Amino acid sequence: MEMDAEVGIIGVGTMGSMAAWQLAKRGVSVLGFEQYGLGNDRTAAGGESRLFRTAYMEGSEYVPLLQNAKELWRGLEKESGNSLLTLNGGLMIAEEDSPVIRNILKSISDFNLSHEILKEDKARTRYPQFTFYDNDLIIFDKEAGFIRPELAVVSASLLAKKYGAEIKRFTKVEHVSSENGGVSIITDDGKTYKVGKLLISTGAWTSKLISEWKEKLIPRRLLLTWFAPKDPVHTKPDKFPIFARMRGDFRLTGAPTLEGTMVKASYTKDPLAIEDPEKLNRDVYPKELEKISESVEALLPVLFPDPVRASAYMDAYTPDDHALLGELPNWDNVFVASGFSGHGFKLSPVIGKIIAELMIDGKTESNINHLDPGRMLRKVE
Numbered sequence: 001m002e003m004d005a006e007v008g009i010i011g012v013g014t015m016g017s018m019a020a021w022q023l024a025k026r027g028v029s030v031l032g033f034e035q036y037g038l039g040n041d042r043t044a045a046g047g048e049s050r051l052f053r054t055a056y057m058e059g060s061e062y063v064p065l066l067q068n069a070k071e072l073w074r075g076l077e078k079e080s081g082n083s084l085l086t087l088n089g090g091l092m093i094a095e096e097d098s099p100v101i102r103n104i105l106k107s108i109s110d111f112n113l114s115h116e117i118l119k120e121d122k123a124r125t126r127y128p129q130f131t132f133y134d135n136d137l138i139i140f141d142k143e144a145g146f147i148r149p150e151l152a153v154v155s156a157s158l159l160a161k162k163y164g165a166e167i168k169r170f171t172k173v174e175h176v177s178s179e180n181g182g183v184s185i186i187t188d189d190g191k192t193y194k195v196g197k198l199l200i201s202t203g204a205w206t207s208k209l210i211s212e213w214k215e216k217l218i219p220r221r222l223l224l225t226w227f228a229p230k231d232p233v234h235t236k237p238d239k240f241p242i243f244a245r246m247r248g249d250f251r252l253t254g255a256p257t258l259e260g261t262m263v264k265a266s267y268t269k270d271p272l273a274i275e276d277p278e279k280l281n282r283d284v285y286p287k288e289l290e291k292i293s294e295s296v297e298a299l300l301p302v303l304f305p306d307p308v309r310a311s312a313y314m315d316a317y318t319p320d321d322h323a324l325l326g327e328l329p330n331w332d333n334v335f336v337a338s339g340f341s342g343h344g345f346k347l348s349p350v351i352g353k354i355i356a357e358l359m360i361d362g363k364t365e366s367n368i369n370h371l372d373p374g375r376m377l378r379k380v381e
């Protein structure tokens with residue numbers, strides 16, 4: 001059949017934009033479809049900052065990917081001329097015998113990562129912003145910081161276009177089928193496109209496009225909340241690292257003030273599964289803010305504990321919180337990159353590079369065994 005492009009990408013959000021950049025840069029013809037505008041705040045890239053960490057609580061198998069991602073972030077900054085990743089360090093604080101601390105320490109020792117373990121008195125003097133408790137272990141990850149997510153998506157998309165990719169914005173894909181050595185795509189304006197290979201990078205909307213994957217790619221609603229500092233001198237990036245602060249039922253993650261008035265501190269434990277991603281409720285109710293206010297009051301005394309801003313976002317979660325990345329078993333020419341389970345942004349440039357390798361070279365040197373889609377997805381008839 002006659003092709004409109006060698007590669008089609010459904011969903012030019014976080015992963016789709018990075019894949020488009022990497023594929024087009026390698027000379028592949030790319031046709032992307034995005035239901036909203038590029039860098040839209042409704043996607044998983046909304047909310048002005050994303051945390052970058054290298055000493056990884058989700059497992060040390062991610063460390064080589066994160067190190068490669070850091071190099072690629074620098075490459076994307078250079079090619080686009082935009083500042084995207086600021087490494088101002090990260091504080092990881094949790095009870096000494098907790099699983100997250102065990103995983104962080106394992107990442108550090110497996111890869112000899114640059115870090116400091118701070119004694120409580122030193123931590124108190126250096127970081128008066130936080131409350132520390134006797135049995136806390138305080139780890140400073142030197143290879144941590146924050147990313148500008150919307151600008152990152154726009155930067156990668158514009159570079160993809162510069163290298164020849166075509167991106168159809170405000171165009172929703174309604175149906176895909178694999179046939180005659182290619183893949184056919186039908187959009188909401190009734191048009192049909194044919195591509196040689198297809199990437200499905202539709203994030204939280206994936207189960208809407210392919211309903212059979214409903215149990216494997218679950219859309220979850222995550223709240224982001226911002227707080228006013230009592231004195232902004234303590235909360236600028238040079239004084240205030242990014243943080244993940246776990247204690248008992250509290251799980252706070254956050255970033256310093258980026259525009260001078262608000263600190264992002266969000267409660268990220270057990271985000272709520274939602275039935276229909278197209279009906280995400282973006283209103284945030286006072287009842288939902290009780291836990292985060294309580295956590296901020298207890299753990300971040302430099303902030304006024306009533307949020308000044310709160311917004312709702314979504315990401316796709318898998319049952320084991322590891323993404324699905326690669327070619328789909330028994331479905332010709334179709335690849336997936338979805339289910340990044342609330343921690344994929346920092347990895348996105350390396351995910352884009354790996355997708356390009358898998359689609360063009362048929363293999364990658366990166367270890368992505370833990371992300372193999374074959375562990376969960378079966379053929380869609």
Ligand SMILES: Cc1cc2nc3c(=O)[nH]c(=O)nc-3n(C[C@H](O)[C@H](O)[C@H](O)COP(=O)(O)OP(=O)(O)OC[C@H]3O[C@@H](n4cnc5c(N)ncnc54)[C@H](O)[C@@H]3O)c2cc1C
Binds near residue numbers: 014016202209338344
């Ligand atoms: C609130 C929040 C905080 C987070 N914090 C961090 C963090 O600090 N650090 C970190 O590393 N990660 C973090 N994450 C996770 C990270 O942001 C996500 O894992 C990542 O952005 C997911 O990228 P994606 O490409 O899968 O989804 P998206 O970026 O949402 O992209 C999917 C795209 O597909 C489009 N689309 C969907 N269906 C269709 C269709 N049928 N046709 C056309 N287009 C379609 C959507 O509009 C969207 O643009 C956070 C996530 C959230 C929600």
